[in-house]
Structure formats: C-alpha cells, structure tokens
Amino acid sequence: MIDFTPTHEQSALIDQVRRFVREKIAPLEAELDPDAGELPAEIREPLVAQVRSLGLYGMDIPEEFGGPGLDVTTRCLLAIEMTQHRAGLYSPCYGVFGGAGLAQLYEATEDQKERYLYPTLRGEMHGFFGLSEPSGGSDPARAIQTRAVRDGEDWIINGSKLWISGADRADYGIVFARTGEGRDGITAFIVDTDLPGFQVRRVVHTLRSTHYATELSFDDVRVSDRNRLGAVGHGFAIANDRLSSQRIPYAAQCLGVAIRAHQMAVEYSQIRETFGQPLAARQGIQWMLVDNEMDIRSARLLVLEAAAKADRGEAFRTEAAVAKIAATEAAGRVVDRAIQIHGGLGVSKDLPLERWYRELRIRRIGEGPTEVQKMIIARDLLGKVAA
Amino acid sequence: MSAVAGRDLRGAWLPLTQDAVEAAPGCPGVYQLADHQGLPFRIGYAGGKSLFGLRGELARLIAENAGREVRFRMEVNMQYISRWKELMMVHRALYGEIPVGNPKSDAEHLGFLGGRHAGVAR
Numbered sequence: 001m002i003d004f005t006p007t008h009e010q011s012a013l014i015d016q017v018r019r020f021v022r023e024k025i026a027p028l029e030a031e032l033d034p035d036a037g038e039l040p041a042e043i044r045e046p047l048v049a050q051v052r053s054l055g056l057y058g059m060d061i062p063e064e065f066g067g068p069g070l071d072v073t074t075r076c077l078l079a080i081e082m083t084q085h086r087a088g089l090y091s092p093c094y095g096v097f098g099g100a101g102l103a104q105l106y107e108a109t110e111d112q113k114e115r116y117l118y119p120t121l122r123g124e125m126h127g128f129f130g131l132s133e134p135s136g137g138s139d140p141a142r143a144i145q146t147r148a149v150r151d152g153e154d155w156i157i158n159g160s161k162l163w164i165s166g167a168d169r170a171d172y173g174i175v176f177a178r179t180g181e182g183r184d185g186i187t188a189f190i191v192d193t194d195l196p197g198f199q200v201r202r203v204v205h206t207l208r209s210t211h212y213a214t215e216l217s218f219d220d221v222r223v224s225d226r227n228r229l230g231a232v233g234h235g236f237a238i239a240n241d242r243l244s245s246q247r248i249p250y251a252a253q254c255l256g257v258a259i260r261a262h263q264m265a266v267e268y269s270q271i272r273e274t275f276g277q278p279l280a281a282r283q284g285i286q287w288m289l290v291d292n293e294m295d296i297r298s299a300r301l302l303v304l305e306a307a308a309k310a311d312r313g314e315a316f317r318t319e320a321a322v323a324k325i326a327a328t329e330a331a332g333r334v335v336d337r338a339i340q341i342h343g344g345l346g347v348s349k350d351l352p353l354e355r356w357y358r359e360l361r362i363r364r365i366g367e368g369p370t371e372v373q374k375m376i377i378a379r380d381l382l383g384k385v386a387a
Numbered sequence: 388m389s390a391v392a393g394r395d396l397r398g399a400w401l402p403l404t405q406d407a408v409e410a411a412p413g414c415p416g417v418y419q420l421a422d423h424q425g426l427p428f429r430i431g432y433a434g435g436k437s438l439f440g441l442r443g444e445l446a447r448l449i450a451e452n453a454g455r456e457v458r459f460r461m462e463v464n465m466q467y468i469s470r471w472k473e474l475m476m477v478h479r480a481l482y483g484e485i486p487v488g489n490p491k492s493d494a495e496h497l498g499f500l501g502g503r504h505a506g507v508a509r
Contacts, residue, residue: 033434033435033436033468034434034435034436035434035435035467035468036468037468038496040492040495041492041495166498167498168476168498168499168500169496169497169498169499193503194502194503196502197502198502198503199501199502200498200499200500200501200502201500202500203469203472203473203476203500205466205469205470205473206466206469207466208466208469209465209466209467209468209469210468210469211469212466212469212472212473214498349435349436
C-alpha cells in the first residue's frame, strides 16, 4: 500500500505556496481583467524577488542545473496549489516561480546548453516546442512533413508547424523535422527565430482569450549541424520523453482548479437559498458535490501513483496516461457541476468558473488527447494486437 | 460578405460621435481609433471588466479625444485579449512600432508576426 501523505518537507512547501497564492496572487485578480494571463512588469518583478527570497524560484529545474531537484511527486503537490486561482491553469502564479525551460535541452551538448539552456533558465531567452503540424500532432512519426535536408555543414528546413505556443515571443525553438522515413526518420533541431526563412505566419485564436497558438513556416531555413539536438533520427524519442514526463504535472494542474471550483461550490451551496432552503439541503445538489469529491479523490490518487512510479525510476507511461485522462476529464466534470450549482453566476465573468470551463476543455486535447492516452494504455495491456 | 460600417475591422471607419457610439454593442471586443486620414493610432479592447463593453469604452474615448476628428471601428470578440495582441502585432509589422496612442508598456508582452531577421518588415 502506497502512503500518499505528504512528508514534513512537502507539507512545509505546500503551506508556503498555498499562502503565497492566497495572499499575493488571488488578491491581484480582483483588479485584473478576468481573462488576464500576464502581470505588468512593475507588479511581477517584486513578486519574483519575493519568490527568490523564499528559495522557491525555479522549482522545476533539476538539481544539476541549479534547481532544488524536487521529485515528481513534490512538483505535482505544488502544481495542485499553484493553480488555485483564476489564471492558474495556464499561468500558474503568472509565472513568478520561474520555468524549467524546454526539458529536451537538458540532453543537449555543452555548447548548446551554454547558448540556449542556461540563458533560458536565467530568464534571458525563451524557446518554443515545435512538434505539431497541420497534418496532425498526436502521431508525429507519421504526421511530420517538415523536412530537413543535409547541405554540407548545415541543414535546410522546409515546412510548417501549427498550434505552437509562444513562438512569436521566442528566441529559438526546438523543431522536429523529417530526415528519413518512419519513426526513426525524425530529427530535432534548435532553430533561432531570427533566421531568414522563419516566419510566424498567423495567430490561431482558441477558447483561451489570453493565450493563442501560432502557425509557423520554414522556407529554406538554414540551420547549422551544431544546432542539431541529439542524434540524427532520434527526434521521436526526444519528443516522446517530453510528452510522457509532462503528463503527470499537467494532470496535477487540472486537479488544483477542480479543488478550488469544488470548494467554491460547497461554500455557495450553503449560503444560497432557494424556496426557503439552502441549496446544500437538496439531495440533487448534495449528489453533485459528492460526485465532485469522488472525482477529485480518485484523480488525485492516480496522479500521485504515476508520480511515485516516475520517482522510483520505473516505467510510468501507462500510469501517466491514466492520470492524464482521469484528471483532465474529472476536472472538466467538477467545474461543470460547480457552474450548475452557481446558476447564472457560474457562467458570468464575475467568477473564475467560466474561464476554467473553457480552458479545461483544451486540457482533454493538449499533451495528447484522451483517445491517444487510451491507445497507449491499450498497447501496454494488449501488446501488438492493439498497436 | 460586406462589412457593416464600424462593426468590422475590415470595413469602413465611422466618426467617433455620441450617436455612433450609442449604437455600439455592450459586449466585449476590440476597437481601433484612426485620425482624420484613416491612420490608426490606437488599438484597445473592452474586456470583462469594461462597463457596458465596447459601448462604454468608446464613450469614454469620446471624452478623451474631445476636439479631435477621430474615427473608429470595432469587432465583438470574446477572445478580446488574444485578438488585441494580434492587431497590435499586425500594426507593428506594418508600421514598425505599436500605435502612437497606446502606452509603451503595451509592447511588453507582445510577440512578432512575420520574420525577425534583418530585411523583413516586422
């Protein structure tokens, strides 16, 4: 039996982050636009300084690169706390805890780390992750049509990418291109965004108001072989590693929002009266709250089980897929019920519920849709029959 | 499909007058202001906290621009922040800088459209 009770150290960290969210972040949101995803520099910088003074900046950065080296379980427990505010799902604490850069760069050459990873960890550079294309994103081994052709000491890249976040503000991107056939025919490159032939073609608007995706084009973009990330033909493994390891904290973030929505529903059901009784006195409402509770508890266990397995260094692909499905689907249901309990107020911009409802819908698709996660689980259950 | 005057960012400009603004919807969305020659000088949005949406924002701008010949056009849009950023980026790509009527801090979180390398208009 695995014990998921947080350790003393984890509890102390959870408490620090929880207080920071409640005292520093949530009050700001009373003044910001309900769809805001960024803070003005004059507000953000003092908060970053506070986080640094608490020793909590860059919590996701591995120890060998100057971070605290937190395990996946602790990162998940903190992700659950950091997301418990209006912008929390896609902008946890508005980024004042710093990022970890693109994990693929941890495997880069020392020269590449000097030029891209370390400046990124210092907040001096920004990167994007360029995998999905108009032809698809869930099956990169077959869908990638962007081609890289060797030309002396360089590679020439032609093609396009779609649904790419942050490319319009990035200094570089990790771009996956076809250099051969099939799964072993994908290679990763670090592409500077100021190279001739690289263009951000358009903004793609989505359900999220504050963040958008972009479409990119590569027209004879010449990239030095010095910027090849990993071996030729190993790009699929690089992309896949990231996709699997990201899924657990991604699932944990959804839980944070679900927990906050559920708390709001519990509180509102006790103060809102209809026909002479509080909503909480009605069985229909009670059952909704019970369903929320069950959804949250079961998803939390599955997220922590996946995290624990990753921390033990065991294969966790199936557990990560299960956690991703459970948390994203459960959070969607919880917020939906919370909106129903709040009635008209639930769909207004006065409360964060409508924003979470929109943003959680994307979570069932992002980082691999539910159906692709099911394929992963089925493959592990059935082997070649399900492949 | 023809654009309704003032209510489509591809369409004709309308003078920023009380009558024109009163007909504006009370919804979230984006707007552009232009001078008498039709040169855009400000891009803004009516967000979730705007009182009476676009109508309220534009009414406020009448007072701010008193004594000037100003034109406007708008677009009802629930994705008002990402649409506003897109319009700002397009403006910067066309004119080389953000609109003169916007505060410099509006460029803080703005990306780029097109290419960034030398020789390509941003």
